Amino acid sequence: MRKGFGIGAINKKALQQSKFEQKANQLSENEMSQLSRQVDTFKKNLEEFAFKHKEEIKRDASFRKQFQDMCANVGVDPLSTSKGFWSEMLGVSDFYYELAVQIIEICTSMQERTGGLIYLDQVLERIKKTRNRFVNEVSLDDCKRAIKKLNIFGSAFTLISMNNGRFMVQSLPEGMGIDHTEVVQLAEMNDGIVDKDLIRSNLKWESFRIENALSLMIKEGIVWLDLNSNKSSYFFPSFFIQ
Amino acid sequence: MEFPWQYNFPPFFTLQPNEDTKRKQLDAWSDLVLAYCKFNRIFQFDVNEMQTSELFSNKKIDRKCSLDLICVIIDELVGRNKAEWQMHGIGKNSRRNNKCFIYWNALDEWARIIYDYVVKNGLQNTVCTIYELIDSEEVKKEPFYRLDRQIFLKSIKILENSRKAELIHLDDENEPGIKFF
Numbered sequence: 001m002r003k004g005f006g007i008g009a010i011n012k013k014a015l016q017q018s019k020f021e022q023k024a025n026q027l028s029e030n031e032m033s034q035l036s037r038q039v040d041t042f043k044k045n046l047e048e049f050a051f052k053h054k055e056e057i058k059r060d061a062s063f064r065k066q067f068q069d070m071c072a073n074v075g076v077d078p079l080s081t082s083k084g085f086w087s088e089m090l091g092v093s094d095f096y097y098e099l100a101v102q103i104i105e106i107c108t109s110m111q112e113r114t115g116g117l118i119y120l121d122q123v124l125e126r127i128k129k130t131r132n133r134f135v136n137e138v139s140l141d142d143c144k145r146a147i148k149k150l151n152i153f154g155s156a157f158t159l160i161s162m163n164n165g166r167f168m169v170q171s172l173p174e175g176m177g178i179d180h181t182e183v184v185q186l187a188e189m190n191d192g193i194v195d196k197d198l199i200r201s202n203l204k205w206e207s208f209r210i211e212n213a214l215s216l217m218i219k220e221g222i223v224w225l226d227l228n229s230n231k232s233s234y235f236f237p238s239f240f241i242q
Numbered sequence: 243m244e245f246p247w248q249y250n251f252p253p254f255f256t257l258q259p260n261e262d263t264k265r266k267q268l269d270a271w272s273d274l275v276l277a278y279c280k281f282n283r284i285f286q287f288d289v290n291e292m293q294t295s296e297l298f299s300n301k302k303i304d305r306k307c308s309l310d311l312i313c314v315i316i317d318e319l320v321g322r323n324k325a326e327w328q329m330h331g332i333g334k335n336s337r338r339n340n341k342c343f344i345y346w347n348a349l350d351e352w353a354r355i356i357y358d359y360v361v362k363n364g365l366q367n368t369v370c371t372i373y374e375l376i377d378s379e380e381v382k383k384e385p386f387y388r389l390d391r392q393i394f395l396k397s398i399k400i401l402e403n404s405r406k407a408e409l410i411h412l413d414d415e416n417e418p419g420i421k422f423f
Contacts, residue, residue: 112266221263224253228305235253 046071058095061139068145099138099146102127107157107171110241115222117184117238120144120159120167140167162188168238179205179213180222184236192239194223195232243281246270255305257314271315276324280346285390286328289313289340316342323348343393347385352397356386357406360422369410369419 056063106126110118124143131138147169150157160168160181168184186202187194199210214234217223223234248254248270258264278297279285289312292298299306307315319325320342328341347355356375360366375381376389386394398420401407410419 115263218260218263221260221266224251224263224267225256225259226253226305227256228252233252235251237251240247240251 059137061137061142065139065141068141096142096146096149099127099142100150102130103143103146103169104150104157104171107169111171114238114241115217115220115236116171117222117236118169118171118241119238120147120169122241123169160184164188179209180217183213183217187234187236187239192236193226194234194236243277246274249274249300250303252303252305255300255307255311257308257311268315268318272318272322272324275315275319275344276346279344283388284344285393286341286343289316289342319344323350343390345393349393349396350400352386352389352393353400355384356394356397357401357422359384359386366422369421371419372417375420 050057050067053063053067057067058064103123106123107116107118110126120140120143124138124140127138127143144159144167147157147159156171158170160170162168162185168188170181170184182203183194183199186199190198194214196207196210196214199205199213200207205213214223217234218225222238223236226233226235248267254267254270258267275297279287289309293306293309293312298312316325316327320327324345326343326345327338328343329336330339331337345352359381360370372391372394376386376391376394381387395409398407398409401422402409406423408421408423410421412419
């Protein structure tokens with residue numbers, strides 16, 4: 001084709017340009033609709049899968065974890081809405097809400113004794129005791145998820161990760177911060193007991209910081225004071241539960 | 243008898259500075275003292291002597307209650323009508339001594355239990371001796387068998403006040419008898 005010159009050529013070029021754009025739009029529309037069709041299919045498959053395995057998801061803890069992980073990988077959170085498709089379809093949300101309620105109940109009933117701090121596995125043990133184990137098998141992973149769902153209550157229920165890989169559930173009023181968590185973690189390595197020297201040498205804190213942390217923990221009933229031969233130690237009843 | 247978990251928890255033997263924790267602590271101590279005394283049928287004790295007993299001194303964890311703490315616990319029980327400090331001296335000069343009664347059944351409960359037994363066995367309007375009522379074979383299975391005499395008489399006093407019993411002094415040599423109505 002001869003190289004275009006003049007007005008006619010410019011017009012033609014403009015026409016070409018718009019044709020190209022049209023085509024491009026059409027292509028991307030195709031791509032989009034294809035993509036959304038794929039997403040729909042995927043979602044449908046996932047739903048079908050979930051529905052088909054509903055009972056297993058509810059019953060089998062490790063299967064449930066795999067399903068959760070799979071959903072997380074594709075950016076779907078079956079727990080994110082309480083009345084959404086997922087919860088209605090699966091009743092999975094119900095599962096976690098019920099679990100969360102049980103965890104709250106146990107933490108509260110034990111609070112009298114623990115001052116609001118308890119090992120997650122001890123919570124799980126108590127849940128298992130109260131549940132019919134043939135109905136729903138519950139795992140530590142489930143408990144962790146359920147507690148994360150409790151974030152809507154602010155920081156009232158939090159998980160503290162311990163050095164030995166165990167977790168503690170902290171159900172406490174406001175005011176407890178990182179310092180207190182560190183003291184708890186320190187106590188965990190020391191049979192549930194701390195004293196000022198231990199905190200000073202391990203955490204390198206100034207006296208007033210140690211005083212602050214301990215006095216709040218006394219005030220909240222998380223620790224008990226032990227005076228023995230003029231030495232003050234602070235005991236966490238949470239670590240003395242058999 | 244079985245001790246509660248707190249018994250092996252060292253701070254249990256230190257009076258807690260936090261009011262809520264102290265409440266839990268004194269609740270647990272009250273229950274423990276009553277259960278211990280009931281199990282061992284202890285009706286009264288001297289706090290100094292009791293301090294070294296198994297109740298207030300746990301050798302396994304090397305902790306014992308201070309006398310102050312024991313007194314706080316007894317005061318708590320007194321507030322619940324489950325203990326009473328013994329006094330010496332008379333009137334204005336009377337002072338608390340180191341001894342106390344422990345009522346794992348409150349006095350009015352003892353009175354009711356004794357009176358129920360009397361009614362059930364048709365002993366009203368007869369004069370019974372103290373021995374018959376608390377030491378004899380007949381009452382071996384009753385909760386008030388071998389009841390402390392002073393506590394027994396205090397319970398009878400309550401029944402007297404509600405006109406359900408009357409102490410009858412026969413002569414100076416013998417213990418008084420009791421007539422129930």
